[in-house]
Amino acid sequence: MALPALDLLANHGFTLTLAGRRWATDLFAAYPWKVISFASSRIQALRNVGVSAGLLLTNSFSTALEFRLAGIAAVGYARDARSWLLDKAVAVNASDHMVEYYHRLAATLVGTSTLAPRDLRLRIGESAVRNAQRLLAAQNVGPSYVVLCPVAVGFHRGKLKAWGGFTQLNAELLADGVQVVAMPGPNESDTVRHAVPGATLLPESDVATFAAVLAGSRLVVANDSGAGHLAAASGARLISVFGVTDPAKTRAWSTRATLVGSSNGWPSYQAVRSAVGSALSD
Numbered sequence: 127m128a129l130p131a132l133d134l135l136a137n138h139g140f141t142l143t144l145a146g147r148r149w150a151t152d153l154f155a156a157y158p159w160k161v162i163s164f165a166s167s168r169i170q171a172l173r174n175v176g177v178s179a180g181l182l183l184t185n186s187f188s189t190a191l192e193f194r195l196a197g198i199a200a201v202g203y204a205r206d207a208r209s210w211l212l213d214k215a216v217a218v219n220a221s222d223h224m225v226e227y228y229h230r231l232a233a234t235l236v237g238t239s240t241l242a243p244r245d246l247r248l249r250i251g252e253s254a255v256r257n258a259q260r261l262l263a264a265q266n267v268g269p270s271y272v273v274l275c276p277v278a279v280g281f282h283r284g285k286l287k288a289w290g291g292f293t294q295l296n297a298e299l300l301a302d303g304v305q306v307v308a309m310p311g312p313n314e315s316d317t318v319r320h321a322v323p324g325a326t327l328l329p330e331s332d333v334a335t336f337a338a339v340l341a342g343s344r345l346v347v348a349n350d351s352g353a354g355h356l357a358a359a360s361g362a363r364l365i366s367v368f369g370v371t372d373p374a375k376t377r378a379w380s381t382r383a384t385l386v387g388s389s390n391g392w393p394s395y396q397a398v399r400s401a402v403g404s405a406l407s408d
Contacts, residue, residue, distance in 0.1 A: 127224045127355060127379060128183050130242045131232035132159075135181070138236045143175050152332035156251035172196035181235055182212070183228055201235050203227075225379045245380055248359035250338050258338035261328045262307075271305040272406070273339065273346045273362075275353035276321035277314050285370040288349050289387075291395045295347065295402065296322040304406070307343070309336055311353075345405050347398070354378050365401050367393065 136142055142159040144150055151161045164171050172180075173196045180193050182202030190208040193200040199213035209215035216234050219227070229242035262271070276292035299306050306325040310318040319327060328339065333356065340346050340353075341360035348354035348364065350371045357364045358380035366378040366385050369392030377385055386401050387393040 127246070127376075128228040129246045129248060129359060130225060131181075131183070131228040133247070134229060134232045134236060134238075134240070138238075140236075143177060145172065145175070149333045152254075152334045153248075153337070155254065155334050156249035168192050169196050172198060179213075181232065183231065187211075201231070203231060221374075223374065223379065224376055242379075245361070245382075246359040247361070248337060248356075250334060250341060250360065254332070254334035254338045255342075257331060257335040258342060261331065261335070262339065262342070265307075265326045265328060267307055267326055268305055269342075270344045271307045271326075271342075272299060273307050273309070273343045273357075274322050274325060275308070275346065275348035275351065275357070277311065277317055277353070278349035278351040287351065287370055289367040289369060289392055289398070291367075291392075291398055292321050292347075293323070294395060295399065296325055298399070299402075300324050307339070309339055311336075345402065347402060350376055350378075358383055363405055365398065365405060367398055369393070 132142060144154060144159055144161045148163040151163060154161050162171055162175060169192050172192060177198060180198040180200045182189055182193065182200045185203060185205040187206040187208045190200060190202060190211040194211045201214045202212050203218050204215035216231055219230060222230060226242050233240060274292055274296055276288060278287035296306055306322065307328060308318050308322050308325045309328040310330055312330060337356050337360045340357045340362045343362055346357040346362045346364045348357055348366060350366060350368050354366050355378060358378035364378055364380060364383040366383050368385060368387035370389060372389045373385055384401050386398050
């Protein structure tokens with residue numbers, strides 16, 4: 127969801143170095159940006175980058191402190207009592223979707239008031255596309271497949287973030303002759319296999335290859351999860367199922383996404399099935 131913010135900075139002449147989790151290296155492989163991961167000391171890793179200014183997309187006190195100790199003057203939101211650690215603390219707009227939230231922060235640094243675009247545009251490299259095609263071909267998956275993403279890690283306010291209708295949806299799609307594909311993330315194979323029995327399970331791979339699989343699909347059905355947001359970023363047609371998290375903040379940012387459900391409870395199975403049927407009939 128930070129893609130528009132990063133693109134805004136790059137388009138205004140900033141040379142970007144991204145610091146984050148290890149999967150970010152694969153996610154941004156098609157970009158010219160340097161990506162570092164924190165394998166050991168975060169502060170030392172930041173010092174080794176050799177930059178003097180930074181933009182904090184995180185909200186935590188600890189990341190602001192790490193940037194300060196690394197000698198990097200950071201711009202970030204005035205959150206978690208950390209304003210005194212920042213070179214510039216930006217006031218929070220509580221009504222922002224997370225895409226707008228990140229984009230507004232970057233726009234403050236750039237000095238513009240432009241709005242975030244209505245779609246994300248993740249670049250997917252040729253190697254990731256080839257990897258996806260190879261994995262699909264190895265499982266005899268044709269060009270008109272549907273991807274189900276039944277896993278959503280963790281809880282939100284004590285409630286499970288995963289919709290419980292994926293098993294039934296999978297069974298009905300298979301009965302209708304639809305080729306259903308799932309691609310587990312790390313340590314998710316057993317959970318995914320149990321949730322969508324009979325679906326074609328692709329082996330675990332890197333996040334860019336997963337994005338290519340999603341982009342090439344006929345339709346993706348996902349929870350409010352990383353997989354759902356990756357589908358939106360890749361330009362896939364998406365049914366996004368909500369039940370506990372707030373769509374106003376975290377809905378898939380895509381004009382090709384259909385939202386079913388709300389933060390007040392999961393939708394009926396039939397509501398999701400109807401949305402899937404409509405998408406497949408287009």
